[in-house]
Amino acid sequence: xxxxxxKPAHDEVVFHRVARSGQVxxxxxxxxxxxELECAVARLHGKAYATSNYCTHLDCLLxxxxxxxxxxxxxxxxxxxxxxxxxxxxxxxxxxxxxxPVREEDGEVYVGVSQADIEAGGPRRRRLRRD
Numbered sequence: 001x002x003x004x005x006x007k008p009a010h011d012e013v014v015f016h017r018v019a020r021s022g023q024v025x026x027x028x029x030x031x032x033x034x035x036e037l038e039c040a041v042a043r044l045h046g047k048a049y050a051t052s053n054y055c056t057h058l059d060c061l062l063x064x065x066x067x068x069x070x071x072x073x074x075x076x077x078x079x080x081x082x083x084x085x086x087x088x089x090x091x092x093x094x095x096x097x098x099x100x101p102v103r104e105e106d107g108e109v110y111v112g113v114s115q116a117d118i119e120a121g122g123p124r125r126r127r128l129r130r131d
Contacts, residue, residue: 008115015103015110024048024109029072031063034111037118039100041109042067042083048102049083050111052121056088056095 008014018032018041029042031053038053040062051072053062060076067073070089073080079093086096098121101112 011114011116013101013112013114015101015112017108018050018111019109021048021104021107021109027067029063029065029067031061032111034113035118037113037121039111040065040072041102041111042072044071044083048104048109050100050102051081051083051086052098054097055079055081055093056097057093062097 016034018034018039024030024041024043026043026046029040032039032041040051040053042049044067051062054060055062055074055076057074057077057079060074062072062074065073065075068080071080071082074093077092078090079088080090081087081093081097082089084099086099088094088096098117100117103110
């Protein structure tokens with residue numbers, strides 16, 4: 001196997017094209033996929049961000065929420081998360097959401113995720129265990 005054919009390490013971040021820059025206008029959040037990983041991609045004050053798409057409070061879609069000056073607001077119960085860190089700013093959520101690095105090149109948005117991120121976050125909502 002040549003170096004070009006080697007798979008990245010399980011925790012190595014690889015950037016994937018998810019959208020054209022124009023698909024995420026300033027002040028909006030949209031849902032995109034990296035393989036089976038569902039992401040909320042947002043643009044606030046000209047900067048693009050990517051997070052997991054589910055609120056840690058009750059799994060509501062963050063891509064259905066709104067952007068406010070402080071971050072991304074869940075549409076279900078009003079939790080707000082910091083777009084840089086994923087930390088909850090306003091309750092009821094107390095656990096952070098996952099954030100992913102974003103690059104924009106030649107009018108395209110790229111989100112950086114590892115295979116571990118994809119496995120932890122896909123294919124749909126995290127499933128609650130009933131033991």
